[in-house]
Amino acid sequence: MLGMTQHITQLGQSVREGVSNTGRASRYLLRLLLGAFRAFGRPRLIVDQLHFVGNRSVAIIVVSGLFVGFVLGLQGYYTLRRYGAEQALGVLVALSLVRELGPVVTALLFAGRAGTSLTAEIGLMKAGEQLAAMEMMAVDPFQRVLAPRFAAVLLSMPLLAALFSAVGVLGGWLVGVPMIGVDDGAFWSQMQGGVDFVDDVLNGVVKSLVFGLTVGFVALLTGWDALPTPEGVARATTKTVVVSSLAVLGLDFLLTALMFGTR
Amino acid sequence: MDRKKTDGLVGLFVLAGVGAAVFLALRVANLGGVELGDAIEVRARFDNVGGLKPRAPVKSAGVTVGRVQSIGFDDKSYQAVVTLSLDRRFQFPKDTSAKILTSGLLGEQYLGLEPGGDSAMLEAGSTISMTQSAVVLENLISQFLYSKAADSAPSTGASGGPR
Numbered sequence: 221m222l223g224m225t226q227h228i229t230q231l232g233q234s235v236r237e238g239v240s241n242t243g244r245a246s247r248y249l250l251r252l253l254l255g256a257f258r259a260f261g262r263p264r265l266i267v268d269q270l271h272f273v274g275n276r277s278v279a280i281i282v283v284s285g286l287f288v289g290f291v292l293g294l295q296g297y298y299t300l301r302r303y304g305a306e307q308a309l310g311v312l313v314a315l316s317l318v319r320e321l322g323p324v325v326t327a328l329l330f331a332g333r334a335g336t337s338l339t340a341e342i343g344l345m346k347a348g349e350q351l352a353a354m355e356m357m358a359v360d361p362f363q364r365v366l367a368p369r370f371a372a373v374l375l376s377m378p379l380l381a382a383l384f385s386a387v388g389v390l391g392g393w394l395v396g397v398p399m400i401g402v403d404d405g406a407f408w409s410q411m412q413g414g415v416d417f418v419d420d421v422l423n424g425v426v427k428s429l430v431f432g433l434t435v436g437f438v439a440l441l442t443g444w445d446a447l448p449t450p451e452g453v454a455r456a457t458t459k460t461v462v463v464s465s466l467a468v469l470g471l472d473f474l475l476t477a478l479m480f481g482t483r
Numbered sequence: 484m485d486r487k488k489t490d491g492l493v494g495l496f497v498l499a500g501v502g503a504a505v506f507l508a509l510r511v512a513n514l515g516g517v518e519l520g521d522a523i524e525v526r527a528r529f530d531n532v533g534g535l536k537p538r539a540p541v542k543s544a545g546v547t548v549g550r551v552q553s554i555g556f557d558d559k560s561y562q563a564v565v566t567l568s569l570d571r572r573f574q575f576p577k578d579t580s581a582k583i584l585t586s587g588l589l590g591e592q593y594l595g596l597e598p599g600g601d602s603a604m605l606e607a608g609s610t611i612s613m614t615q616s617a618v619v620l621e622n623l624i625s626q627f628l629y630s631k632a633a634d635s636a637p638s639t640g641a642s643g644g645p646r
Contacts, residue, residue, distance in 0.1 A: 271489050275496045314511050379500025386503035389511055412513030413540070413591070421512050425504070 255367030269372030285384035289391020310411030313392030322385035327431035335439035342443030343453035377432025522568035523607040533617025576601040580613035
């Protein structure tokens with residue numbers, strides 16, 4: 221009987237913890253959004269962070285985009301050729317990149333490349349008591365450290381996703397047109413006929429903004445909450461990758477259902 | 484790192500990202516290219532639109548002169564009502580006829596316009612009266628089979644009953 225009561229108590233406690241964690245996370249999200257908005261008053265800090273999370277991610281994004289485009293070109297060609305529709309290679313490559321692969325793969329790479337370093341940086345600042353020192357000097361570490369990073373993540377994700385999609389389309393063109401010999405005019409004209417600016421390109425941008433918000437929020441909050449020990453920082457870094465990747469994939473399903481589901 | 488160097492690198496990054504977005508808008512989605520400068524809306528009724536879709540091109544002599552705006556259904560005449568926007572630069576006679584055609588064997592369907600000889604021109608809101616519906620594969624096959632059956636019926640009759 222005692223065991224039963226204990227189980228019920230534990231259940232109640234875990235539910236209460238879950239609810240209060242959700243509330244705390246929403247509070248932090250609001251604070252981060254407000255802080256990011258206010259951080260534009262000090263653009264210097266944002267530019268530094270843009271260099272840190274944006275510029276340093278360009279290489280991995282461009283190379284991955286190119287290879288994803290190559291593979292899409294090859295696979296698409298082999299499948300479309302069965303139906304004699306290899307002219308549609310352009311639409312296939314462009315739509316899959318702009319709608320799905322661009323935002324999603326960029327967000328996953330971004331979580332691995334920039335999200336982890338943000339978490340580790342903030343976790344180590346906490347472990348080294350730099351954040352506490354800032355508070356001692358009456359500097360709000362949330363506004364000084366977290367907010368500019370969040371703003372930089374929000375700004376750089378759509379740019380990186382656009383870069384990924386554009387390079388991917390060029391990669392698909394390189395494989396499709398000069399290498400395999402699909403007609404150049406048909407490749408572009410079918411693409412332009414099949415890709416809509418608002419429905420496809422802008423929806424892709426919206427997706428990448430949402431993913432940027434997710435990855436940035438997860439990375440910063442996990443770093444902020446990290447245990448100030450070497451093990452705690454290591455765990456927090458892993459958690460950032462796992463949680464933000466799963467969140468991005470889950471959100472992608474939701475967004476796709478909302479944006480393209482009824483058509 | 485040097486302040487100026489950071490600024491320059493970040494500027495390059497932002498420019499590359501914006502350039503990629505412009506490339507996606509102009510080259511991939513053809514924003515601007517599809518937009519018809521000044522368009523008039525014309526309607527056409529079809530018995531069957533087949534696989535015609537909104538945004539499909541409207542072509543005359545193979546040149547795109549407009550786009551299909553929307554496809555509706557009229558429950559009085561049980562016909563499909565296709566609204567198309569035509570570029571105002573091109574004038575078509577009132578007795579222009581519209582056909583639903585297919586580009587290639589499996590390609591996209593589009594609307595073909597064949598100009599007539601009337602001296603009055605199509606205006607905004609007018610209706611194209613002469614239309615030819617899309618070719619439906621099943622109808623084509625059954626037509627073919629019926630005509631085959633009709634061809635072979637007299638010859639089997641002449642040879643003296645069924646085999």
